[in-house]
Amino acid sequence: xxxxxxxxxxxxxxxxxxxxxxxxxxxxxxxxxxxxxxxxxxxxxxxxxxxxxxxxxxxxxxxxxxxxxxxxxxxxxxxxxxxxxxxxxxxxxxxxxxxxxxxxxxxxxxxxxxxxxxxxxxxxxxxxxxxxxxxxxxxxxxxxxxxxxxxxxxxxxxxxxxxxxxxxxxxxxxxxxxxxxxxxxxxxxxxxxxxxxxxxxxxxxxxxxxxxxxxxxxxxxxxxxxxxxxxxxxxxxxxxxxxxxxxxxxxxxxxxxxxxxxxxxxxxxxxxxxxxxxxxxxxxxxxxxxxxxxxxxxxxxxxxxxxxxxxxxxxxxxxxxxxxxxxxxxxxxxxxxxxxxxxxxxxxxxxxxxxxxxxxxxxxxxxxxxxxxxxxxxxxxxxxxxxxxxxxxxxxxxxxxxxxxxxxxxxxxxxxxxxxxxxxxxxxxxxxxxxxxxxxxxxx
Amino acid sequence: xxxxxxxxxxxxxxxxxxxxxxxxxxxxxxxxxxxxxxxxxxxxxxxxxxxxxxxxxxxxxxxxxxxxxxxxxxxxxxxxxxxxxxxxxxxxxxxxxxxxxxxxxxxxxxxxxxxxxxxxxxxxxxxxxx
Numbered sequence: 264x265x266x267x268x269x270x271x272x273x274x275x276x277x278x279x280x281x282x283x284x285x286x287x288x289x290x291x292x293x294x295x296x297x298x299x300x301x302x303x304x305x306x307x308x309x310x311x312x313x314x315x316x317x318x319x320x321x322x323x324x325x326x327x328x329x330x331x332x333x334x335x336x337x338x339x340x341x342x343x344x345x346x347x348x349x350x351x352x353x354x355x356x357x358x359x360x361x362x363x364x365x366x367x368x369x370x371x372x373x374x375x376x377x378x379x380x381x382x383x384x385x386x387x388x389x390x391x392x393x394x395x396x397x398x399x400x401x402x403x404x405x406x407x408x409x410x411x412x413x414x415x416x417x418x419x420x421x422x423x424x425x426x427x428x429x430x431x432x433x434x435x436x437x438x439x440x441x442x443x444x445x446x447x448x449x450x451x452x453x454x455x456x457x458x459x460x461x462x463x464x465x466x467x468x469x470x471x472x473x474x475x476x477x478x479x480x481x482x483x484x485x486x487x488x489x490x491x492x493x494x495x496x497x498x499x500x501x502x503x504x505x506x507x508x509x510x511x512x513x514x515x516x517x518x519x520x521x522x523x524x525x526x527x528x529x530x531x532x533x534x535x536x537x538x539x540x541x542x543x544x545x546x547x548x549x550x551x552x553x554x555x556x557x558x559x560x561x562x563x564x565x566x567x568x569x570x571x572x573x574x575x576x577x578x579x580x581x582x583x584x585x586x587x588x589x590x591x592x593x594x595x596x597x598x599x600x601x602x603x604x605x606x607x608x609x610x611x612x613x614x615x616x617x618x619x620x621x622x623x624x625x626x627x628x629x630x631x632x633x634x635x636x637x638x639x640x641x642x643x644x645x646x647x648x649x650x651x652x653x654x655x656x657x658x659x660x661x662x663x664x665x666x667x668x669x670x671x672x673x674x675x676x677x678x679x680x681x682x683x684x685x686x687x688x689x690x691x692x693x694x695x696x697x698x699x700x701x702x703x704x705x706x707x
Numbered sequence: 708x709x710x711x712x713x714x715x716x717x718x719x720x721x722x723x724x725x726x727x728x729x730x731x732x733x734x735x736x737x738x739x740x741x742x743x744x745x746x747x748x749x750x751x752x753x754x755x756x757x758x759x760x761x762x763x764x765x766x767x768x769x770x771x772x773x774x775x776x777x778x779x780x781x782x783x784x785x786x787x788x789x790x791x792x793x794x795x796x797x798x799x800x801x802x803x804x805x806x807x808x809x810x811x812x813x814x815x816x817x818x819x820x821x822x823x824x825x826x827x828x829x830x831x832x833x834x835x836x837x
Contacts, residue, residue, distance in 0.1 A: 400754075542751070542769070567748075567769045567770065567771070567773055568769070568774050572772065572774070573773070576774075576776065
């Protein structure tokens with residue numbers, strides 16, 4: 264083949280890349296392995312996870328995935344790792360994307376959704392960049408991000424946006440309710456703020472006063488970026504109805520729909536907006552139309568600002584992405600339907616209430632915050648969390664997320680979660696084990 | 708053959724500039740440019756009050772297949788964007804030198820724009836580009 268294309272060696276194909284940008288070794292990257300070796304390693308690593316009883320959420324949530332979801336998603340007709348370009352996309356694939364968009368638009372009560380993004384964290388980053396493009400009255404590129412927003416998402420958004428000059432400024436939270444206090448915004452009143460991020464429910468699982476926060480943003484010329492758990496939207500007021508006129512951008516993580524935890528990924532992000540901002544929205548959009556004979560069909564639309572056309576001036580460098588997981592999410596939601604989703608969400612609330620009650624009955628454990636919550640809660644212990652989590656893990660229980668790194672001001676604090684997958688027996692097992700471990704530690 | 712009115716000045720990037728009696732200038736894209744882009748579906752015009760330097764991207768014209776920047780031929784303050792284009796982007800195709808204007812600008816300093824071309828020079832430019 265080298266002869267055929269007229270080059271002497273394979274190295275010549277890389278001549279375009281300047282020498283100083285090339286690496287001749289990849290430290291830490293092992294040599295290639297055969298399929299058999301890879302399968303053996305992956306099986307061993309998978310088995311080492313065990314089958315623990317899981318009470319950790321913190322941005323990724325264990326839900327029951329009905330068997331048809333992956334049986335259908337992995338069918339050859341639709342099995343693809345990514346969102347194809349128009350020329351490669353079948354009508355069936357396009358229709359699934361269109362259905363996904365319709366479901367996200369319906370859940371968020373926004374006008375337009377795209378066909379997915381990489382994950383919730385990068386969706387938030389994209390939303391910040393989009394807000395800068397969409398808010399043409401604002402020159403500051405300052406975006407207010409409450410400390411109650413998922414800390415990982417904040418870090419990812421910071422890394423992705425800092426090169427473009429965005430300034431993400433933190434807002435403090437109320438230590439009684441674990442929510443952003445509208446008064447914290449007072450010092451920004453009258454300043455040029457591009458956008459305000461509001462996560463609902465927030466990272467602590469608490470419900471923010473989205474109406475008050477949205478009204479402040481609107482009154483001060485800031486766009487509203489809603490970061491939402493789509494499962495919770497079955498019960499909560501959707502972003503499209505926040506405040507008086509709704510949020511400008513809604514984004515989040517669709518992993519709770521049909522995507523297993525898989526040690527952290529891959530997951531699938533989503534984003535929806537108002538019609539007026541559609542040209543600033545990154546990613547693919549599928550539209551429904553009619554062909555020359557008047558028959559309904561689906562097509563990619565509004566692509567002119569994507570990178571395969573607009574290159575360096577594209578609205579985003581995102582292009583093909585989570586087609587596979589988007590398909591699973593769409594099938595999962597279609598199976599659940601609105602009533603099924605509401606039942607899942609309600610079960611999450613009930614299980615978490617039961618979990619908090621059971622754990623707070625253990626001596627040395629209390630809830631950190633008052634007020635309404637969805638399916639997570641912060642608990643305060645009287646001793647460092649890490650050794651407690653280690654002892655629980657040794658007994659097959661993943662007890663929650665240690666908040667020491669991101670919220671040291673809370674003291675020993677543990678973020679716990681119970682979805683519909685946790686039974687009363689699971690919760691009793693956790694509470695019993697925790698009581699025994701803490702009792703032993705107290706006696707020692 | 709595209710129209711190139713003799714009373715306007717042009718840029719190599721296919722914008723035109725018309726001097727207005729009040730000292731302002733009107734800016735749009737040439738007939739050649741609109742024809743090359745094809746049917747426009749969206750035009751993003753700048754907002755009044757924006758300060759531009761010569762060569763700044765000031766507007767985006769979007770066809771079904773591409774979105775292209777429009778560059779301001781001279782520096783100045785935007786007096787108005789053509790809001791009509793928000794709902795009728797096709798005006799740029801139908802009447803590029805009239806109703807399809809994109810923005811009006813109050814130039815800072817010399818509005819002469821040393822790099823601007825007259826109609827003859829622009830016609831030669833277009834012809835050379837083939």
